[in-house]
Amino acid sequence: MTLKNHLLENTETFIAKINEFTDSQFNIKPDSDSWSAANVLEHMYRSEFGIPRLFTGETxxxxxxxxxxxxxxxxxxxxxxxxxxxxxxxxxxxxGEKTKESLIEKFHSNRNKIAKLIDELPQEELCLKFKHPVFGYLTRMEWTHFSIIHSQRHLKQLERIQSQIQ
Structure with missing residues (x-):
């Protein structure tokens, strides 16, 4: 499977899991120290929204x-x-309360931008616009894999949230 297809499949899996939450469940936190499904989705979007600019920046x-x-x-x-x-x-x-459809659209649209850039730019180049807080400067390939791996971690979190609020 190509990296682009892996990203797109991961995106659909993540959105499908989010869609298992009803609108009334979407903003519910299992407890005061936990995140809701809305918080998780917003975090995923906020952690990736700069990747298209990172990919097109200095390398x-x-x-x-x-x-x-x-x-x-x-x-x-x-x-x-x-x-x-x-x-x-x-x-x-x-x-505050978040709207599921709006967050899904933002996340999905940004992932599509990343997928498009995978086809257009060399994945082996090091992106210099931003250092990952844990790993430092990453290649486009590593940033894409990070997005996939990060969302796989949060899929597990969504499953825990789901079991706790039902």
Whole structure:
């Protein structure tokens, strides 16, 4: 499967899980220290909305490592651990009620922009506009995989939320 197809399939899986929440369940938090499905979706969008600009910003050829070198660490940190992680800054969800359709549209539209750029730009180039807070500068390939891996982690979180509020 191509990276683009993997991203698009992951996007549809994530949206399908979000759509399992009714409109009345979408903003419900299992407890005061947890996120709602709305918070999770907004966090996913906020953590990825800059990727299209990152992909079209300054880059350079990678010379000191493989273009997918950080993938094992990403998978280990985000998929093989149930340890709670703390989001901060601009990727935190905002307060208040959210509309499911609007957030889905934003998330889906941004993922489609990323998918289009996968076809247009070399995936092996290092993006220099922004450092990932954990891994530093990443290639376009690694940023795309990060989006997929990050959403796989949050799919598990959505399943927990779903079981807790039903």
């Amino acid at each position: 350079r050829q990678l010379t000191d490592r493989q273009p997918d070198a950080y993938l094992p660490d990403m998978k280990k940190r985000f998929l093989e651990s149930d340890a709670k992680m703390q989001a901060s800054g601009v990727i935190l969800p905002t307060e």
